[in-house]
Amino acid sequence: MAKETWRRRWQRKVAQALELPTDVALDVTRVEIVGMLQVSVTNHQGLLQFTPEAVVVAVDQGSVTIAGAELVIALIDATTLIITGRVRGLAFAGEE
């Protein structure tokens, strides 16, 4: 994982002290899975790869790979990406 900067560390501690949701306070990526049918990624950084079997999404500290079959990107805009289809797996890869 990339080394956490003092600024990010400070933000995380303040968020923990004030009991704020981390994804909101730190503006990090949020991944939601609805059953095996839909995955939504908020605060993404763009698309790295897209095939019917896999979607690789760039996030702030690495990438998220959604594997499955007949995958379709139902919506993609500057912050949100929604993938539908038969989701089989989810993998995170971080920067070293």
Add this chain to the structure above:
Amino acid sequence: MARWTLRFWRGYLELAVSGGAPHRFVNGLLARGIDVWNLHWHGPVLRLCLAWRDFALIRPAVRRSGCHVRIVRRRGLPTILGSVVRRQGLLLGLAAVVITIQVVTALIWRIEVTGLNRVPREALLQTAAGAGLRLKAVRRSVDMDAVRDALLIAHPELAWVGIRLHGTLVIIDAVEKATALPIEDQSPGDIVAAVPAVIEKLLPVIGEGWAQPGQEVAAGDILIAGRMYVDGYARKAVRARGVVLGRVYQLEQASHPLTVAERIRTGTQQTVLVFRVGSRVILVGKPLFSPEERDDQVVGHWVFSRSKYATVELTKVRYHHVEVRQQTWSPQDARELAKAAALEALRARLPAGAVIAAARFTDVVDAEVVRVELDAWVTMEIGEFRRH
């Protein structure tokens, strides 16, 4: 749903992206704030949708990704409107349909009348037509207040009239006066005897009495003549009015048997199903009683098919077991019952207000039945109106 409606309203394009790096193309669109949706692979080609207005902004992303982009389909309201504008015949047809509907719905196509008992419906509609409310009249041109006033003036039996308009239907709600007396026929005539009778009382109200109490009259004889001296010098034909009571002879017969076979249900019952297929009858369950020993009651009936080839029906029948018992009466009891039956039959056919003044019974008893003959004198109104 709201997002879909917005896209449809603004219009969108379905693009086919081939060659180059499609994901780089998508990232390039996102960098310019262009939303895309429904990204899917169609063989080696990536298809995606974007708003019509964003299409002009995709050129840099296309150039940097090295992709080839072509429009596959145009969707949304602007596309539909564009195709409609190009088809002038369709536009004209639509306009013709709209105009026709407007014209047709501007007319009155049905008039209903409610609340009438004495006033004839046709007369009311005729009056309404005279005031402008008629079939195929233009709704806006009909003055409903004027129609209402015309109906109230032309039909004094009406207490209130309301007119409701429901599209092309007009409903006239009428309320008749509860105390309105029927308009009497004023044509001159006599009161004559309806039946042979002996006059008991004669009270002429209008006209001249031509009969005397105690006088015997035949049917058709004038009792009160419809003529009067008016102002002492002229004899004028009038409509006779008055009361004439007469004693009328009536004959009635009745009989009562000395023995009657009565069918009494014992309480034992059986339910069977009867299938009827065409002319064939299939009974489910063996009847415990013969037809003479039972009363049949249909408790359910279902028709499964009523084709011309074969009707299929199912009937559920309940058989009530009955016993036949002989009920016997003495000649005296049978005579009293026969007398009561004769009196009841006579009263049933007498007019309202008639009184049985005298009655005499004659009876004949034979082996099986008692017959009674009733001779009665009845006091009743015997006058009926006859025109001159």
